[in-house]
Amino acid sequence: MSRRQFDNWLRATIASVRVVLRKVFKPLVVVAGVSVVVAGCATNAPQDTWQPKGPNSKLIDDLQQPVFAVAGIIGLIVAVAVIYTMIKYRDRGQPIPEQIHGKPALEITLTVIPALILAVVSVFTFGAIFKLAKTDDTQMIINVTGQQWWWEYDYPAQNEFGITQPIITSGQLVMPVGTKVLLRETSRDVIHSYWIPALNGKRDAVPGRVHTLRLEADKPGIYAGQCTEFCGLSHANMRMEAVALSKEDFAKWVANQQAPYVAPAKETLAQQGEEVFLNQCVRCHQVNGLMRADGTPAIAAPDENVWSGAAPNLSHLMSRNTFAGAMFDLLSKQCRDEVWNAPSEVVGAKYLAGVTEECLNQKDLRAWLRNAPEVKPMYANPADLAVSNGKYRGMPYLALSEDDITKLVAYLITLK
Amino acid sequence: MFSTGFKYFLGVTVVSIAALIMSLFVLDQLAIAGVAISMLITVTALLAGIATATHDGQTTTSTPDSSGELATQSIWPLVSGVGVVLLALGLVTSSIVFFAGLIVLLGALVEWMVQSWSERASKDTNYNALARKRLLNPIEFPILAALGLGVVIYSFSRIMLTVNKTTGASLFIIFGALVLVGGVLFAIKPNMKRSIGVAICVLGALGIVAGGVASAVSGEREELVEAAAEGHFTHAECGPEASKYFDKLAEGTLSLRSSVSAIVVYQDGELIANIQGLVKPQKTLTIGRSIPTNIVFRNATEGEFRLVAHLGDKVADESTDGETHKNETCTQLVAPGAEQSLTLKISKPSSAKNAYYLYIAGAEDKKIELVVP
Ligand SMILES: [Cu+2]
Numbered sequence: 208m209s210r211r212q213f214d215n216w217l218r219a220t221i222a223s224v225r226v227v228l229r230k231v232f233k234p235l236v237v238v239a240g241v242s243v244v245v246a247g248c249a250t251n252a253p254q255d256t257w258q259p260k261g262p263n264s265k266l267i268d269d270l271q272q273p274v275f276a277v278a279g280i281i282g283l284i285v286a287v288a289v290i291y292t293m294i295k296y297r298d299r300g301q302p303i304p305e306q307i308h309g310k311p312a313l314e315i316t317l318t319v320i321p322a323l324i325l326a327v328v329s330v331f332t333f334g335a336i337f338k339l340a341k342t343d344d345t346q347m348i349i350n351v352t353g354q355q356w357w358w359e360y361d362y363p364a365q366n367e368f369g370i371t372q373p374i375i376t377s378g379q380l381v382m383p384v385g386t387k388v389l390l391r392e393t394s395r396d397v398i399h400s401y402w403i404p405a406l407n408g409k410r411d412a413v414p415g416r417v418h419t420l421r422l423e424a425d426k427p428g429i430y431a432g433q434c435t436e437f438c439g440l441s442h443a444n445m446r447m448e449a450v451a452l453s454k455e456d457f458a459k460w461v462a463n464q465q466a467p468y469v470a471p472a473k474e475t476l477a478q479q480g481e482e483v484f485l486n487q488c489v490r491c492h493q494v495n496g497l498m499r500a501d502g503t504p505a506i507a508a509p510d511e512n513v514w515s516g517a518a519p520n521l522s523h524l525m526s527r528n529t530f531a532g533a534m535f536d537l538l539s540k541q542c543r544d545e546v547w548n549a550p551s552e553v554v555g556a557k558y559l560a561g562v563t564e565e566c567l568n569q570k571d572l573r574a575w576l577r578n579a580p581e582v583k584p585m586y587a588n589p590a591d592l593a594v595s596n597g598k599y600r601g602m603p604y605l606a607l608s609e610d611d612i613t614k615l616v617a618y619l620i621t622l623k
Numbered sequence: 624m625f626s627t628g629f630k631y632f633l634g635v636t637v638v639s640i641a642a643l644i645m646s647l648f649v650l651d652q653l654a655i656a657g658v659a660i661s662m663l664i665t666v667t668a669l670l671a672g673i674a675t676a677t678h679d680g681q682t683t684t685s686t687p688d689s690s691g692e693l694a695t696q697s698i699w700p701l702v703s704g705v706g707v708v709l710l711a712l713g714l715v716t717s718s719i720v721f722f723a724g725l726i727v728l729l730g731a732l733v734e735w736m737v738q739s740w741s742e743r744a745s746k747d748t749n750y751n752a753l754a755r756k757r758l759l760n761p762i763e764f765p766i767l768a769a770l771g772l773g774v775v776i777y778s779f780s781r782i783m784l785t786v787n788k789t790t791g792a793s794l795f796i797i798f799g800a801l802v803l804v805g806g807v808l809f810a811i812k813p814n815m816k817r818s819i820g821v822a823i824c825v826l827g828a829l830g831i832v833a834g835g836v837a838s839a840v841s842g843e844r845e846e847l848v849e850a851a852a853e854g855h856f857t858h859a860e861c862g863p864e865a866s867k868y869f870d871k872l873a874e875g876t877l878s879l880r881s882s883v884s885a886i887v888v889y890q891d892g893e894l895i896a897n898i899q900g901l902v903k904p905q906k907t908l909t910i911g912r913s914i915p916t917n918i919v920f921r922n923a924t925e926g927e928f929r930l931v932a933h934l935g936d937k938v939a940d941e942s943t944d945g946e947t948h949k950n951e952t953c954t955q956l957v958a959p960g961a962e963q964s965l966t967l968k969i970s971k972p973s974s975a976k977n978a979y980y981l982y983i984a985g986a987e988d989k990k991i992e993l994v995v996p
Contacts, residue, residue, distance in 0.1 A: 342900040352911050361996050363909035373909055373996035389900040391884075395914055415915050415966075416882040419900055493972075509913070510970035516913025 253405075253431040260405040260430060261423045263339060267408055270335045274328055281324075339408070342419050345389040349380065351420075353392070353399030353412040353434065354515035355600050356441035356585070357532035368457070374464045375493075377519040379527045380449045383457035384427055390420040395515040396600075400436035403449045409435050424451035426551040429558070431533075440584045441601070446533035456555035463559075463623070464523055468496025471621050480618025483611045491518035491602070494622065514586075514598040524622040525562040531583055531602075535571040542566035561623055569616065576612045578604045628674030628739075631700075636667040638707060646714045656714065659725060663710075670732075679739070699735035703728055734759065775828050778835020784847065785838035801827070861931045861953035861984060883917040883964065884910060887930060887981060887991060890923035894982070894989040908981070909994040913970045918981070920965060922957040929984045930954045932967055932993070935977045953984065969995050 252258075259265040347368060352359045362374040368383070380403075382388045392401055392412040401420060402409040410420035424430065434445035452460060471477035481497075485505060489497065493507040510516040524530070528538045528546060536543050542565075546557040571582070580587040585601025592598065607615070643660045706728030713721025741755035783791050805823065809815070842848065885908050886897045895904035910916045920930035931953040954963040972995050973979045979993035 343902055345900045345902070348898075348900050350909065350911060352914055359911065361909065361911055363994065364907065373994055375996050391900060393884075393911075393914055393916075395911075415917060417884050417899060417917075418882060504974075506971065508970070516970060517911075 254433070256404045258405060260428065261407070261425055263407040263421050263423055264405060266335050266338055270331055277324060277328075281321075339421060340419075341421070342389055344387055345421075346387045347383070348389050348391060349382065351380070351390045351392045351401060351412065352395055352517070353401070353438070353445075354395040354517055355397065355439050356434070356445040356583070357519060358399075358401070358434075358445075358447045359517060359519065369461045370465070372465060374461065375520040376464065376523065376527065378447055378529050378531075378533045379429075380422075380447065381457065381460050382422065382424065382449060382451055383454050384424050384451045385454075386423065388422045390422060392418045392420060395517055397438050398436050399434045399438050399445070401432070401447075402435045403430050403432035403447070405430040406449055411436055422449060424449065427451050427453050427456070427555045428551050429547055429554065439600070440586060441532070441534075444532055444534040444583055446529075448529065448533055450558060452555045452558065456559055459559055460526070463526060468494065468522070469621070470498075471618060476614055476617040477621050478618075480614035480616070483607075483614050484618055487605055487607065487611075488521075488615075493518075493520045493522070495520070495522040512598060514595045514600045518602070521619070521622055524619055525567075526559075526623060528558070528562060530572070531575060531579070534583055535575065536568050537562045537572065538566050539568045543568075562620070564620055567616075567620060572616060572619070573612055575602075576605075576607060576615055577609075580604055626674055626679040628679040629671050632667045632671035632674055635703075635707065636664055636671060639664045639667060639710075642711055642714055645711075656718065656721060659721070663725070663728075697735065697738055699731045699738060703731035703735065706731055771828070775831050778832045778838075781835040781838040782831070784843045785841060787844055861929070861951045883919045884908070886919045886921055888921045888923055889928055889930070889983055889989065892924075892989070894991055896981075896991050905991075907992045907994055909996065910967065910969065912972060912995055913968060915966055915968045918965045918967065919962050920954050920957060921962045922959060925959050927956045927958055928986075929956045930963075930965060931982055931984050932965060933980050933982060934967075934969055934993075935971070935973075935979060967993075969993075972996060 257268070259268040347365060348363060350361045350363065352361070357377055358380070359375065359377045360380050361376075362370050364370050364373055380390075390401065390410070392410055393416060394412040394414045396414065398414070399412045400409050401412055403422065406422045406424055407420060410418050412418065428451055430449045430451065432447050432449065434442060434447075436442075438445065471481055484492075484494070485497070485499060489505045489507055491507055491509045491512050493509075494505070497505045499505050507518065509518040512518075519530075525537065528543065529535065530537050538546065542563075546554065546560075549557050574582050579585065579602040581604070583601065585599070585603075586592075586595070587599045587601050587603040589603070639660055643657065643664065646656055646660065706724050706726075709720055709724025709727060711724075713719070713724050737755055737758050741751045741758070744751050744754045782794070786794065809820065882899070884898070885905075887908075888895055888897060888904075895906065896908050898905050898908065908918075918930075922928050931951050934950045934952070937948040937950050952965070952967070954965050957963050969979065971977075973993060979995060981991040981993060983989040
């Protein structure tokens with residue numbers, strides 16, 4: 208191809224691309240723009256950062272709204288100016304205007320104005336940062352530990368709240384409303400990050416360090432969140448909820464968590480399930496108060512089987528309504544909606560009802576017991592465990608029979 | 624026919640093959656030595672091939688001009704011989720000797736090759752010497768300088784381990800002052816004779832080396848010897864301190880202090896825990912299972928104390944000679960006003976029967992309960 212031929216070809220191509228763009232591009236931009244705007248109106252957006260539900264998130268919101276407004280106005284002015292200039296002075300073959308080199312007065316003004324705006328913003332930002340970092344007004348402490356791919360919560364003994372012995376749970380963080388709760392976060396393996404958008408910003412959970420995060424909810428409710436620091440295979444499935452209960456409801460929850468273990472009645476399916484549990488599950492999962500056949504307490508040894516050294520404590524599994532890093536519901540769809548969409552006056556009572564036999568989401572729980580790594584990606588293939596000293600990241604496939612699964616479910620449902 | 628170079632490299636190849644075979648019998652672990660010798664064999668065999676192919680690098684087939692100067696005396700054959708001996712010796716003694724031999728040998732071979740090449744570069748001896756320098760000085764000088772500096776630094780460290788602490792400090796001051804004076808002298812008299820500067824430096828270095836040798840002979844200072852004999856660098860025991868020597872300001876873990884789980888303070892005869900987020904001092908500390916947890920111990924008393932973590936008893940079995948042992952870990956002795964960190968990772972829960980606690984060695988009643996749910 209000669210130079211001339213090539214030029215002609217290029218010109219023709221550009222012309223046809225232009226035609227296509229003119230026909231397709233404009234409608235495309237309009238559709239994209241409209242859908243972005245419409246998406247912003249979604250009502251079912253539990254992790255919306257613009258709907259603060261507690262003083263800490265409100266503090267952030269009060270900062271970000273005006274800053275966003277100022278930035279939006281400035282952005283609009285700049286965009287309009289740029290577009291105006293582009294159209295007004297586009298190349299129509301007119302002679303090139305006189306070229307000048309800078310206007311010190313204008314340039315200095317245009318530097319000083321943003322600097323001033325930023326200075327004002329930074330004053331308020333620092334104020335908010337320091338307020339969010341405060342720890343000396345704490346009323347309640349909850350230790351939060353991240354591991355691949357679920358959150359564990361332990362409540363140290365705090366007599367003011369009736370917590371006389373430590374409580375351990377996972378997935379759903381239960382807290383009293385109107386109480387300044389301080390999370391003390393750490394991790395057992397890699398870096399995770401705790402984020403309940405409705406209640407506060409994010410805070411990294413780093414192995415070997417303790418980072419604090421303030422949480423306080425104004426009203427009872429279930430507030431969704433997720434891990435926001437990439438932490439491996441199932442990072443996207445590492446979710447959690449903060450459940451805020453009224454003070455009375457919280458006291459009931461505490462009492463239930465501290466209630467002693469009730470062994471299933473003799474010669475029931477649940478009792479057979481307990482046996483299977485002792486054989487298969489107790490090497491990882493602790494159930495407080497569970498005894499072995501020889502009368503010794505069954506102490507789990509997750510440190511010998513799981514890379515992070517932990518597996519969820521199942522003592523009161525059925526008092527929460529999600530499982531496996533809040534990835535699955537323990538409640539059937541209908542029962543779930545009833546709790547989650549309940550108005551805040553009754554949500555506590557509904558939550559405390561726990562998972563009843565009729566409401567249990569048999570399907571997902573059974574699938575989990577049948578083959579956990581199949582429903583949640585985890586490093587649990589026995590052939591690939593050389594790098595982790597033979598320890599699993601997550602729950603392995605246990606080759607249980609359907610019979611055993613039925614027994615186990617009958618047993619788990621008793622762990623109220 | 625067979626050139627001199629070829630004969631030499633062939634010889635080395637044969638010797639190294641013999642060495643490899645010998646080492647097969649002598650060494651249990653052949654891995655590194657085996658690879659090294661095999662590489663040596665490959666390299667020397669290759670060099671032998673190259674040597675015959677190029678007739679030892681002679682470009683013309685004509686016999687050397689008899690009017691040209693004879694090759695200078697070379698020490699490199701001797702040095703490479705030493706290298707080979709070290710290599711063989713290293714095989715049966717220690718790997719350090721082996722690698723020293725390897726380095727000597729390779730260095731000598733390079734020097735030798737470049738030297739013999741440069742001697743044939745032209746008929747002008749001066750030019751030949753220059754060619755050799757051009758090629759090798761950029762390698763030789765840094766290596767020699769590093770070696771020289773290493774010797775001086777090592778000697779200096781011997782001196783510092785021998786003299787007592789105050790003399791050590793004074794020596795540092797004197798050395799620093801001397802360097803400063805020397806620098807000033809050079810600065811104000813830039814065209815001072817070079818040889819004077821060199822002489823000063825060489826004398827200084829020799830002095831340090833001599834001091835180093837003398838110190839090495841007389842041994843480390845008393846307290847270091849004693850400390851090593853008492854084995855307190857290892858800190859196996861958590862009981863009351865038996866030794867009077869310890870690192871009084873072992874606070875080298877600053878980064879830990881920014882977000883520790885608790886700061887445990889021993890003050891006014893009481894042990895308390897300041898837990899981040901809790902305003903009041905605590906007597907209980909809850910830490911999760913299998914979580915690496917950092918605790919800082921602050922000694923706010925006038926005495927020297929250590930913090931011990933009692934993590935239950937080891938049950939009697941073979942690994943404990945049939946006895947129950949305390950399962951404990953501790954900080955070093957901490958000087959008045961100083962701090963030290965302690966990292967705990969506990970995988971079994973605590974219970975009434977199997978209680979965990981932190982206490983002060985020698986004052987067992989000063990306790991903080993450790994709850995592991
Ligand atoms: Cu995560």
